[in-house]
Amino acid sequence: MANLLLGLAVTVACTVIECAILAFLGARVRHHLAHHPPKGFVQDTVLISGTLILLLAGNLAQVLVWALVLQALGEFGALMPAYYFALTSFTTLGYGDVLLSPERAILGPLAAANGVLMFGLSGGVLIWVLGALTSFSEGLRAPSPGRDRPRDGDRG
Numbered sequence: 001m002a003n004l005l006l007g008l009a010v011t012v013a014c015t016v017i018e019c020a021i022l023a024f025l026g027a028r029v030r031h032h033l034a035h036h037p038p039k040g041f042v043q044d045t046v047l048i049s050g051t052l053i054l055l056l057a058g059n060l061a062q063v064l065v066w067a068l069v070l071q072a073l074g075e076f077g078a079l080m081p082a083y084y085f086a087l088t089s090f091t092t093l094g095y096g097d098v099l100l101s102p103e104r105a106i107l108g109p110l111a112a113a114n115g116v117l118m119f120g121l122s123g124g125v126l127i128w129v130l131g132a133l134t135s136f137s138e139g140l141r142a143p144s145p146g147r148d149r150p151r152d153g154d155r156g
Contacts, residue, residue: 003103003104003106003107004106004110006069006107007106007107007110007111008110010065010066010069010107010110010111010114011110011113011114011117013065014062014065014066014114014118015114015117015118017058017061017062017065018058018059018062018118018121018122021054021055021057021058022121022122022125024054025051025054025055025125025129026125026128029047029051029128029129029132030132032047033132033133033136037136038133038136044133047129047133048126048129048130048133051125051126051129052126055122055125055126058118058122059090059115059118059119059122060087062090062114062115062118063083063086063087063090063115064083064086066082066086066089066090066107066111066114067079067082067083067085067086067087068082069107070082070085070086070100070104070107073104075100075101075104081098084098085098085100085108086111089108089109089111089112089115090111090112090114090115090118091115091119092112092115092116094108094112
């Protein structure tokens with residue numbers, strides 16, 4: 001039970017990291033599009049690439065959290081094997097070539113479940129950015145996640 005609670009705590013920490021990155025990205029994209037509307041392929045590519053890089057960095061930071069926890073628990077003697085295990089679990093690749101001890105085995109599937117959720121959120125933000133770019137290219141205003149509701153007189 002303690003390992004399950006630990007895994008849930010790590011998942012909460014990763015969720016906080018993901019939400020902070022998503023909030024930062026949402027604010028920056030809205031601000032950028034409001035003040036510097038994209039004018040073509042290069043600007044669109046830069047915005048999409050920047051979004052992808054930040055989302056990937058956030059997911060890799062979450063993998064690092066899992067790796068540090070696994071190393072602190074004594075599952076791995078060095079950071080790189082712990083990171084390798086955490087990354088293959090977080091991405092749900094899970095080769096099975098590196099295993100946790102039986103008493104900590106529940107942490108692998110929890111890392112995988114955490115990864116599925118975080119990659120899903122990241123994908124949702126990428127879709128939002130693409131939608132914002134599409135809105136600008138069609139002459140519409142930038143969407144605001146969670147606050148965009150059609151109002152009288154709004155196109156859409």
